[in-house]
Amino acid sequence: MCAWRTRDRPAQEQAEYWSKIRDCMECAGPVLRHLFNEANHGMYFDLVDNGVEDIIPVAGSYYVGPDSGSLWHTRSRFQQLSKVVRVLGAGGTERFQSAPISPVFRGKVYALLGRIMKWPVGFRMVLIPNYILWPAAVEEYGALSFMYSGFVRRMHDKLYELRTPVGGRKPRLCVLHVNLQLFPTDAVALLPKLFCPAKVDVRYRVLYVPGMRNFPLVDAFFFVAAPRRTIIGLQTATAKAHHITSSAMRQFSERLAEVFNDWEAFSVGLSWEIIYVQHAECRSPDTWQRCGVNNDRHETQGEAEETEGDVWDENVHHYLLKVSVDDAIAACGTEDPVVLLGNMRLDVLDPDSSLWHSHRA
Secondary structure, three states, X not given: OHHHHOOOOOHHHHHHHHHHHHHHHHHHOOOHHHHHOHHHHHHHHHHHHHHHHHOOHHHHHHOOOOOOOOOOOOOOHHHHXXXXXXXXXXXXXXXXXXEEOOHHHHHHHHXXXXXXXXXXXXXXXXXXXXXXXXXXXXXXXXXXXXXXHHHHHHHHHHOEEOOOOOOOOOOOOOHHHHOHHHOOOXXXXXXXXXXXXXXXXXXXXXXXXXXXXXXXXXXXXXEEOOOOOEEEEEEOOHHHHOOOEHHHHHHHHHHHHHHEOOHHHHOOOOEEEEEEEEEOOOOOOOOOOOOEOOOOOOHHHHHHHHHHHHHHHHHEEEEEEEEOHHHHHHHHOOOOOEEEEOOEEEEOOOOOOHHHHHHHO
């Protein structure tokens, strides 16, 4: 469509036009015919900024998640920023659910969900609605679970280090195993430069949720200052675990350099850890993942990627975390069902009560 509209224009003008369309799609998704009218772009950018405000914390699973069987309400601004996705379940069953339409909107929504999941009712609402833990839920929201202290307390001693081949480095406990109080306490969307042009300082114990298309290597990450300065990457998408290359490592470092102030200086001496979060019934490989080198690169770039591969093999520690439905239920505990967002306190109905079911109806 872009090629047709600009078919008689110079190549440079066509490239600039397509760049603008691509930026709009990154924010608001493919909004059909409205996408090609630049006058509408600002409207959709504002819609994304304000649409997150329509999420009702006490009913977050109505909008996203494995329990979101209904489409978003037609009167909500969310309706213009939603898409329907197909989810495959056990035995080949399939169902449909709503999802954010673009990477930017997804990052904003998931950052809010992370803050909701700091509380037991939010954790239960998003990850285990009806007390069922779907593998798809672990892939989508497993990284956000680290916002909830009850989950970290339940799971920290189940972190299993994936050992390197014989003759590799010595084993080392994950920082969350050493000190379970180091879990993230806030969540922030990591947005493309177009939407967040100014670099920011690194903040410790903040979960950074990518709002970018094809973000490499991990699905979320956070930093801790002690017992050693460490970046902890959380990988829940099993597809990423099978495609670890030195180019992905390089792209990850480049993305962080684009976002954070003085990243080159900050990264010196930084310890790296990656936690692979999987459903207990997942059959994905649970062995140490070697970093492959792309062989189809130019010589200079190939040498740089070999260096990145060496960093991965020598300095990045890998840990596996298998999550079962019993673990998720036990993590909820018996704490009061309440969600706090900023200065706002929302008392939440007990999901087991008849009032909750009538409220959802």
